[in-house]
Amino acid sequence: MDILSEGNVTFAITLLKKLCEEKPRNVVFSPPSISFALNMILLGTRTETAAQIAQLLSLNRSGSTFWGFRSLLAEMNTSSTWYLIKTTNKLFGENALNFLASFRDSCFKFCNSVMEDVCFSQETEAVRKHINAWVAEKTEGNISEALPDGLVDPLSLLVFVNAINFKATWERAFDPKHTYIDILKVNQHERTTLQIMKNKEEFLTSPLEELGGQLFIFPYRGMELTMILVFTSDSDLTKLEKGLTYERFITWTKPEAMALMENHDKTFLLPKVKIEETCDLEHVLYSLGMSDAFDEQKADFSGMLILKHLYLSKVLHTSCLEINEEGIKASAATIAAEIPAASKRDEGLKANGFFLFFIWSYKTKSILFCGRVSSP
Incomplete structure (x- = not known):
């Protein structure tokens, strides 16, 4: 198994164990969806912020790692006779900011992701609905509210999104x-x-x-x-x-x-x-060592912008899973954003x-x- 695969599986197991501790009942998530989103973020981070994300993903921060994610993306999107899986990355950035061309180019080169210029400052709700419509399209309508009401505001600067959709039928369907x-x-x-x-x-x-x-x-x-x-x-x-x-x-x-x-x-x-779960991942990622990205004083996103200081304030992951007589359907969306939000935890028995x-x-x-x- 190559280094990228080993890192991705290690990250998946680590996150599963942590979420099982945190959440009282159902847990469902797509490790590649979260990894792809974090990889886009990694492209724009520097110094200790980048080192912490790379360590969380059990990866070294090198060109070979980024090319590995590019190859994984292409391989996952290769059609199969027996099942369907599609995953897509995209960025939505405030059009008043001059994001570095090198960052935009890297996101396209390694993540096949383009940045769409939007106007959070004047069209907040319209942009939120636009992002949700994009996710809904990529997940065949399975996830319609990836970005809930109130999670973007006129001060929002940048939103990273990954969507993944999966379907497979049983070889012998259940009657x-x-x-x-x-x-x-x-x-x-x-x-x-x-x-x-x-x-x-x-x-x-x-x-x-x-x-x-x-x-x-x-x-x-x-x-x-x-x-x-x-x-x-x-x-x-x-x-x-x-x-x-x-x-x-x-x-x-x-x-x-x-x-x-x-x-x-x-x-x-x-x-x-048939379940759908939404996880606020920022406190989980923070507890697993990715702390600087959420710290307004320590975050280093200078690979994205030079003149404006950014920090990460929200990472949200929504997944749905259906297992029925015909087969399995699963979809997920990961959203990471430069928006002010308070971390919250699931509570219950x-x-x-x-x-x-x-x-x-x-x-x-x-x-x-x-x-x-x-x-x-």
């Missing part, structure tokens, strides 16, 4: 006639109903004794993609989440490890899932986890989407 209702224990005080799909499906399975879980792997047609599910016997994923590492995850994807797993072609029960999921691309050696489903 809706076999779907039935069951009761899930969410926690000690709460129960919820869910729909369970039933199908005869080929899959690999292996016990994870040291983590108290059971691994299920569903290869897609063409073996370009795999869905990995991890269940626990006691419906509490805390031990598994804490024990998850880059090394353990990569082992699950290796052919030699899969060859040792039990191969089944029998009935499998899987819950129908920590739910017993239902399962962890990963959509793994063998072609790009990337986790396309991952998370924890506890309230389908």
